[in-house]
Amino acid sequence: MITREYCRVMARYNAWQNRQLSVLLQAVDPEELTRDRKAFFGSILGTLNHLLWGDLAWMSRFDGGAAPGGGIADSPSLCPTLGAWDAKRFRTDGRIRLWADALDSIALQGDLSWYSGSMGQQVSRPLALCVTHMFNHQTHHRGQVHAMMTAAGLNAPVTDLVFLPEENE
Incomplete structure (x- = not known):
């Protein structure tokens, strides 16, 4: 279905997208981020927090590391500020990249078992x-x-995977 290389590219894409969001959102008033x-x-920050929470949940299943606290309903409040989100996002993106770089393609052929709180x-x-x-x-x-940023009149990042910068850029 997928390969180690797919995972590596998607991990790079994820980190690139989040870096772009971080740079663009630094100039936005905190009230706009939480509106x-x-x-x-709910909000831009709430959605970013949910996404980060989901990444932490999946990574805990994939690499056995720390999982986020709370459940899906709590996820929008994971980080109270953009600065806190940015720091945790940066560390999580590094975690995802390290996992993808070390991934064994054979492991992708197996199953994953976990307790699903939502189910x-x-x-x-x-x-x-x-x-x-x-x-x-x-x-x-x-x-x-991206849609919320556009609707709010904010600049939104380039999201096309085909424009992912090369590793050495």
Whole structure:
């Protein structure tokens, strides 16, 4: 279904997208970032927090490291400020890249089992499907952030995967 190289490219894409968002949002008034925009996770910061929470949850399953506290309903309040989000996001993006760089393609052929709080039960799915879901989840919610930024008259980042800078740029 997917390869180690796919995971490495998507990890780089994720980090690039989040760096662009961080730079663009630094100039935005905190009230604008937390304004309820009637999105599923409320605000721009709430949506960014949910995305970060989801990445931390999936990474805890993939690499056995720390998981975020709380559940999905708590995820929009993971980081109270953009500065706190930025620091945690930077560390998490590094964690995702390290995991992808060390990934064994054979492992992608196996299953992943975990307790799903949202389903209230033990779940087992193909690891490749779970990894694809994590990267798809990132793109989905960053698209929501992009739409909120555009609607608010803010500059939004370039999101096209084909424009991902080369490693040495």
